[in-house]
Amino acid sequence: MHTHQNESAFDVIVVGGSYAGLSAAMQLARARRRVLVIDAGRRRNRHADRSHGFLTQDGAEAAAIAAQGRAQLRAYPNVAWANETAVAARIDGDGFDVALPDGGTVRGRRLILATGVADTLPAVDGLEERWGTSVFHCPYCHGYELDEGAIGVLAAGEASLHQALMLPDWGQVTLLLNGAFEPRQDQLAALARRGVAVERTPVARIEGRADVVLQDGRRLPLAGLFVATRTHIASPLAGQLGCALETGPMGPYVATDAQKASSVPGVFCCGDLARPAGNVALAVADGALAGIAAHRSLIPELAVLA
Incomplete structure (x- = not known):
């Protein structure tokens, strides 16, 4: 993606297109919101040939699960995809600007981080x-x-x-x-x-x-x-935005509430980035929570129910 988007281009930008990010984006796509997924293609489990324990997909190729999810998501006309690394993010007024490697920026009203962690052996x-x-x-x-x-x-x-x-x-x-x-x-x-x-x-x-x-x-x-590997947060974006962290037995992760909201309003985090340990099934569940919560946060009238 090499073009600058107009300021109101996306309701939600999802950074990270593995299991959690795909699941989050799917909820938003089905809510007919404009979604951009930015993904560099480096799943944490890319070294594993098979995935086990995920209902209906036990023993499937890990890459095939991700590819199928990607294809199903991209079939929605309101979803855009960028095969890029998001290099920076900042709060700008009532939204977020995300910088891409070519110097361009994209803007979203909400931000979902599903950037995962990296393992140190x-x-x-x-x-x-x-x-x-x-x-x-x-x-x-x-x-x-x-x-x-x-x-x-x-x-x-x-x-x-x-x-x-x-x-x-x-x-x-x-x-x-x-x-x-x-x-x-x-x-x-x-x-x-x-x-x-x-x-x-x-x-x-x-x-x-x-x-x-x-x-x-x-x-x-x-x-x-x-x-038991040591893990570190794979992307600098959560740190740049000031998301509060917690420390688990393997390493730091982003603190979220039960709806996967971070300490920064409008920023939701899911998957391995936002839990002390996880797997594919938990990442998909976390992503669904984050996607639904991000969608609801875009509807200010829901505040009357609080």
């Missing part, structure tokens, strides 16, 4: 290239396919305890402390009750599918490896 040789194929963070998304095999949890901090205590429902678990932290006695007892082995020898590298090679030369063959 521990610095272990061989880990990053297996992310999404044999190294995971969500057992509900990937645990069942490991067929109750040997599972590793690579500690990145105390949040990894949560993974280690959950994952025995999916297989035989080894918690690889890797110097990240030392569990307390009560935590060790809980791990023992769940049948989790604790390995203190540091990890040298990951080989094969998800084989862990320890620094003493031992090799632990695994069906899959889980790691």
